[in-house]
Amino acid sequence: MDVTILSWLAVLGVIAGALALDLFAFHRTAHVVTLREATISTVAWVALGVGFGLVVWHWGGSEAAGEYYAGYLIEKALAVDNVFVFALVIGAFAVPRALEHRVLFIGVIGALVLRGLFIAGGAALLGTFHWVVYGFGILLVASGVKMMRHRSGTVVNPERNPVLRAVRRVMPMTDDYVGQRMFVRRAGRLMATPMLAVLTVIETTDVMFAVDSIPAIFAVTEEPFLVFTSTAFAMLGLRSMYFVLAGVMDRFVHLKTGLAAVLAFVGAKMLLTDVVHIPVWASLLGIVAILAVALVASLRATASIPAPTEEVAS
Secondary structure, eight states: OOOOHHHHHHHHHHHHHHHHHIIIIISSSOOOOOHHHHHHHHHHHHHHHHHHHHHHHHHHOHHHHHHHHHHHHHHHHHHHHHHHHHHHHHHHTTOOGGGHHHHHHHHHHHHHHHHHHHHHHHHHHHHHOTTHHHHHHHHHHHHHHHHHHTTTOOOOOGGGOHHHHHHHHHSOBOSSOBTTBSEEEETTEEEEOHHHHHHHHHHHHHHHHHHHHHHHHHTTOOOHHHHHHHHHHHHHTHHHHHHHHTTTGGGOTTHHHHHHHHHHHHHHHHHTTTTOOOOHHHHHHHHHHHHHHHHHHHHHHTTTSOOOOHHHHO
16 A cells, blocks of 8 residues: 555544544533443444545555454454453442543553554564564464463452552552542642553553554554554544443453454464465454354353343443
C-alpha cells in the first residue's frame, strides 16, 4: 500500500474525532451506562471499524482489506479477554459505576499510545532483522499454550503490581474517590486518588495483552498502517463492549481455549512463513472458524444461565 503522511494524519484525525465525540457529546458528565446505550455504542464502533475496512478495500485492494479484517478480528477477540481482566481490576478497586466509563476511556487512550509504540518497534525489528518473525512465532505459540493451561480464569491482585507499588511510594493516596480527578490537594499536600491507582493497574496490565496481540496481527500483515488501524478500530469499542458483556462474561467459558488456538495458529503461520504461504483469506477463515466454534460451544455449555436484565448490565 502507498501510505503517505496525509493518510496517517487522516486516520488519526478520524480516531481523535470519534473519541472527542464520545467523550464531549455522549459522556460529558459521569453517569451509569445502561445496556441499551452500550449496545448502541458497540454497534456504532463496530460499524466504524468495518466501514474503514471497506475504505481499505477500495484503496488497497481485497488482499489489504483481508489483512485489515484479520487483524481487526484478532484484536477484537483478544479485547473480550481484556474485558474480563478490566472487570476484575475495576471490582478490586470498587470503582463507582458512574466513573467506570471515564476509567475505560482513559485506559483505551493509553492502550492506543502503548500499542502505537509497540507497532513502531515491531515494524522496525521486522524490517531490519527477518529472523524476528520466528521470535514472534515462538512467542505466540508459547502464549497460546500458556493461555490453554490457565484458561480457568485470571486472578487480579493490585497489591502485586510493581508499578502501582512504586507510585504509592512516591505519591500519597487518598482512600476515597474525588469525582473523576486523579489528583487532589488536601491540607496543602498533593495526593493521588484511587482513580490514578486503577488506571495504573489497567495500563500496566494492558502491556501484557499488547505483547500477544501486536505480534499476532503482524502474523497476518507486516504493513504498519494496517496493524495500527486494525488495532485502533478494534480497541475503540472496548469501553462499550465492557458494559455490554458485564452481565454475561460468565457465559464465555470456552473463550480462552479459542483465543489460545488463535494465537497458536497465527504463531505457527509465522514460523512457517518461509516454508508455506498461507493466503490471507485462509488465515481469516481459520480465525473466524476457531472463534465461532469457541462461541457456540460457550453458549451451549451455559444455555441455562439467564440473560442479564437492564439493571444488571448497567
